[in-house]
Every structure is written in structure tokens, then in C-alpha cells.
Amino acid sequence: EDQVTQSPEALRLQEGESSSLNCSYTVSGLRGLFWYRQDPGKGPEFLFTLYSAGEEKEKERLKATLTKKESFLHITAPKPEDSATYLCAVQGTGAGSYQLTFGKGTKLSVIP
Amino acid sequence: KAGVTQTPRYLIKTRGQQVTLSCSPISGHRSVSWYQQTPGQGLQFLFEYFSETQRNKGNFPGRFSGRQFSNSRSEMNVSTLELGDSALYLCASSSGQEVGYTFGSGTRLTVV
Numbered sequence: 001e002d003q004v005t006q007s008p009e010a011l012r013l014q015e016g017e018s019s020s021l022n023c024s025y026t027v028s029g030l031r032g033l034f035w036y037r038q039d040p041g042k043g044p045e046f047l048f049t050l051y052s053a054g055e056e057k058e059k060e061r062l063k064a065t066l067t068k069k070e071s072f073l074h075i076t077a078p079k080p081e082d083s084a085t086y087l088c089a090v091q092g093t094g095a096g097s098y099q100l101t102f103g104k105g106t107k108l109s110v111i112p
Numbered sequence: 113k114a115g116v117t118q119t120p121r122y123l124i125k126t127r128g129q130q131v132t133l134s135c136s137p138i139s140g141h142r143s144v145s146w147y148q149q150t151p152g153q154g155l156q157f158l159f160e161y162f163s164e165t166q167r168n169k170g171n172f173p174g175r176f177s178g179r180q181f182s183n184s185r186s187e188m189n190v191s192t193l194e195l196g197d198s199a200l201y202l203c204a205s206s207s208g209q210e211v212g213y214t215f216g217s218g219t220r221l222t223v224v
Binding site for chain 2: 032034036041042043044045046049087089091097098099100101102103104105
């Protein structure tokens with residue numbers, strides 16, 4: 001069974017204070033690891049897909065990295081508009097290959 | 113390009129009633145998945161359809177069912193509603209060939 005654990009559950013940062021969010025996963029063959037952003041009352045918004053260990057992707061102040069057991073979402077010099085819940089999910093190659101398994105998310109608050 | 117459209121956005125139902133939620137995927141996407149999101153459990157997979165066939169089903173009771181039509185639109189039905197069914201129900205679509213899914217804004221179901 002695929003599993004995803006995210007830490008911390010919540011994170012408060014001052015504007016401009018860089019940090020990282022962690023996503024640990026176990027999966028029977030990785031098709032992809034995904035990062036989504038979710039604002040209150042809305043659906044998850046796609047950020048990145050990572051396919052293999054060593055891969056990195058960047059978008060504005062966000063950078064996602066992947067190892068064989070973990071992924072990190074690095075946030076550089078965050079702004080208040082980066083406040084949201086960040087979700088990590090995996091899609092495996094096993095019996096559940098047509099579903100995403102999500103972590104419970106990290107709620108990020110960026111204080112001006 | 114229109115995104116994933118879910119209707120209605122909000123629903124209030126009474127215990128014991130049944131409810132049907134609708135999802136229109138991105139044009140050209142043939143895979144539709146449904147997820148339930150609650151504060152305690154996070155996002156949990158319900159089922160996935162591709163070309164009108166259910167390929168995956170999550171660990172939910174038989175009161176939860178779904179279907180997909182020939183135009184890829186999908187509906188999910190919950191019968192004999194319970195208070196614990198109150199949640200945000202999210203639909204996601206994919207082309208079926210690429211990895212990952214695009215989510216709609218969800219239907220907020222409240223059971224009273």
C-alpha cells in the first residue's frame with residue numbers, strides 16, 4: 001500500500017524567511033510524485049511532477065526535489081500570497097496505478 | 113482551455129437522503145477520478161473511470177458509486193447519507209496518457 005507522510009503539519013514563516021517542506025513516501029514503483037497547492041475552499045492546484053530520484057523543478061519561489069524516499073519543497077523568500085496548504089501525492093505502478101495517494105498536507109502561513 | 117467543472121458547488125442534505133454530484137472534465141480528457149476531502153482524513157480516493165469503465169475503487173462503502181458517460185462527463189452518487197459524509201468532494205481529470213491529474217473546485221456537501 002502506497003503511503004505519504006508530510007511534515008511539518010503547519011509552518012509559520014516571516015516574509016522573506018526561506019524554509020523547506022518534507023514529503024516522505026513509500027510506493028511500489030513510482031510513476032510520479034506531485035506537489036499541489038490548495039487554498040481554502042478550492043481544489044488542489046498543480047505545481048510540479050517529479051518522476052525519478054535526482055530530479056528538480058522550479059517555479060518562481062518554489063523548488064521541488066526528489067530522492068528515492070523523500071521529496072522536498074523549498075520556498076525561497078516567501079511572500080504572504082504563498083500562504084496555502086501544500087499537498088504531496090504519489091502515483092504508483094502497482095494495483096493502484098490509477099489513483100493518487102495524498103499526504104495530509106503542510107499548512108503554510110507567511111506573515112508580513 | 114476550460115478546466116474541470118463540478119456542480120453544484122454547495123449542497124445541504126438530510127441524513128438518509130441520496131445525492132448526485134456532477135463533473136465535466138477538461139475537453140479531451142478521458143480519465144476522471146473522485147476524491148473525498150475531510151479535515152481528519154485528508155484527501156481519499158473514491159474511484160477512477162476511463163472510457164466509461166471503472167479501473168480503480170477506493171476503500172469506501174457501497175453507498176458510494178459513480179459512472180462515466182460516453183462524453184467523459186462523470187457523476188457520483190451517495191445513497192443513505194450519513195453525517196460523516198459531510199466533506200469536500202473533488203473531481204480530477206487526466207488525458208489517461210500523461211501522469212497526474214487536474215482538479216476541479218469541488219462540491220461542498222453538508223449532511224444535517
